[in-house]
Amino acid sequence: xxxxxxxxxxxxxxxxxxxxxxxxxxxxxxxxxxxxxxxxxxxxxxxxxxxxxxxxxxxxxxxxxxxxxxxxxxxxxxxxxxxxxxxxxxxxxxxxxxxxxxxxxxxxxxxxxxxxxxxxxxxxxxxxxxxxxxxxxxxxxxxxxxxxxxxxxxxxxxxxxxxxxxxxxxxxxxxx
Numbered sequence: 001x002x003x004x005x006x007x008x009x010x011x012x013x014x015x016x017x018x019x020x021x022x023x024x025x026x027x028x029x030x031x032x033x034x035x036x037x038x039x040x041x042x043x044x045x046x047x048x049x050x051x052x053x054x055x056x057x058x059x060x061x062x063x064x065x066x067x068x069x070x071x072x073x074x075x076x077x078x079x080x081x082x083x084x085x086x087x088x089x090x091x092x093x094x095x096x097x098x099x100x101x102x103x104x105x106x107x108x109x110x111x112x113x114x115x116x117x118x119x120x121x122x123x124x125x126x127x128x129x130x131x132x133x134x135x136x137x138x139x140x141x142x143x144x145x146x147x148x149x150x151x152x153x154x155x156x157x158x159x160x161x162x163x164x165x166x167x168x169x170x171x172x173x174x175x176x
Contacts, residue, residue, distance in 0.1 A: 007036035009088030010078035017076035046093040060094035079123035101135030107175035119145035140168035
């Protein structure tokens with residue numbers, strides 16, 4: 001059986017991106033899912049001086065091992081001021097110090113959501129442009145606008161958006 005990891009690029013305990021990522025992972029058939037939480041991988045803010053003095057923290061190695069041991073990745077990125085949330089950028093930076101191709105060419109369903117009408121499309125575009133240089137094999141991409149209106153009781157309620165997500169999940173599934 002294939003094994004996928006899913007997580008949000010957020011440390012919010014009520015992360016809408018974690019809700020979306022977890023939901024999307026339930027749509028993938030015949031896989032084992034490991035839902036990761038960035039709060040379980042506490043890391044100091046990346047800095048070369050820290051790395052030179054202390055080395056790379058164990059939690060960066062642990063998170064990267066989850067990525068490397070998976071068959072695919074579902075990630076939903078939070079957008080803060082038009083870019084990655086600090087917690088995601090930090091773990092991303094630490095992992096890149098271990099392996100510059102940290103995504104290991106694993107099939108990736110890349111997503112974002114927000115309360116607003118753009119659905120995190122800016123951070124999604126940043127990641128889609130950057131991740132391939134870091135071993136990212138993006139096989140699906142999905143933005144969910146207006147989270148509060150379109151996602152209720154743990155499911156997508158907008159039929160068109162649900163259909164759009166199912167198409168992306170299908171591409172992801174076929175790539176595993």
